[in-house]
Amino acid sequence: MRQNTIIIGVVAILTLLVLWYVNGDNDTQDPAETGQVRQGPDYRMKSFTVTVMNESGRVNYTLTAKYMDHFTKSDVTLLQEPKIAFFQDSKQQWYIHADKGRVTENAKQVLLQGKVTIKHQSPEERKPTYIVSSDVLVMTENQTVQTEHAVQIIHPSATVNAVGLKADLKQNKVSLLSAVKSRYMPATPARKFND
Numbered sequence: 001m002r003q004n005t006i007i008i009g010v011v012a013i014l015t016l017l018v019l020w021y022v023n024g025d026n027d028t029q030d031p032a033e034t035g036q037v038r039q040g041p042d043y044r045m046k047s048f049t050v051t052v053m054n055e056s057g058r059v060n061y062t063l064t065a066k067y068m069d070h071f072t073k074s075d076v077t078l079l080q081e082p083k084i085a086f087f088q089d090s091k092q093q094w095y096i097h098a099d100k101g102r103v104t105e106n107a108k109q110v111l112l113q114g115k116v117t118i119k120h121q122s123p124e125e126r127k128p129t130y131i132v133s134s135d136v137l138v139m140t141e142n143q144t145v146q147t148e149h150a151v152q153i154i155h156p157s158a159t160v161n162a163v164g165l166k167a168d169l170k171q172n173k174v175s176l177l178s179a180v181k182s183r184y185m186p187a188t189p190a191r192k193f194n195d
Contacts, residue, residue: 041069041071043070044068045068046066046067047066048064049064050063050064050107060086060087060140061087061140061143062085063110064082064083065081065082066080066081067079067081075106076102076104077103077107078100079100079101079102079103079110081097081099082098082101082112084096084097084138084140093122093169094118094120094143095118095119095120096112096117096118096136096138096145098112098113098116099114100112100113100114107140108140109138110137110140111135111138112135112136112137112138113135115132116133116147117132118130118131118145129153129155129156131154131174132152132154133149133165134147135148136149142170143169144166144168145165145166145167145169146164147164147165148177149164150162150163151176153176157184157185158184158185159182160176160181161181161182162179162180162181164177
């Protein structure tokens with residue numbers, strides 16, 4: 001009788017182990033290989049700022065966002081309401097913000113998604129120029145941006161619409177790729193007063 005109890009106990013334990021192995025949490029396989037999706041990020045930050053310096057010790061750019069979720073397995077970082085500011089000679093020249101973003105390639109590429117607004121304020125001009133588009137790829141190391149989507153440039157004296165854009169922010173050069181249409185709005189002449 002005692003031998004039957006031991007055999008029944010061993011069979012029960014083996015059955016539980018087999019059921020646990022087949023149905024239980026088995027983290028030895030990559031979720032990407034099994035088709036499973038990980039439920040959340042590896043870590044999350046709220047209201048953060050990253051400052052990246054250039055070789056001479058000056059600020060190259062800053063990246064801020066409302067939220068950041070990082071996924072180690074895919075080395076992807078997702079951003080909510082990201083803002084990037086590029087500096088030249090320690091002065092902010094270009095400011096970019098978007099609805100959301102995706103950081104890849106060891107933070108060398110930032111894909112800004114949703115509505116993307118790029119603001120340029122040159123020291124020579126009193127009013128800024130705005131570039132509005134969507135799905136803009138930002139290359140942080142060389143300060144370039146590009147998109148294949150519709151683009152609108154709003155300058156104090158003109159509005160330009162196009163499809164596609166490549167810009168070198170360090171050189172302050174913007175190239176529009178196709179379907180370029182512009183509308184010039186001359187400045188209103190200053191009023192002359194009779195003395």
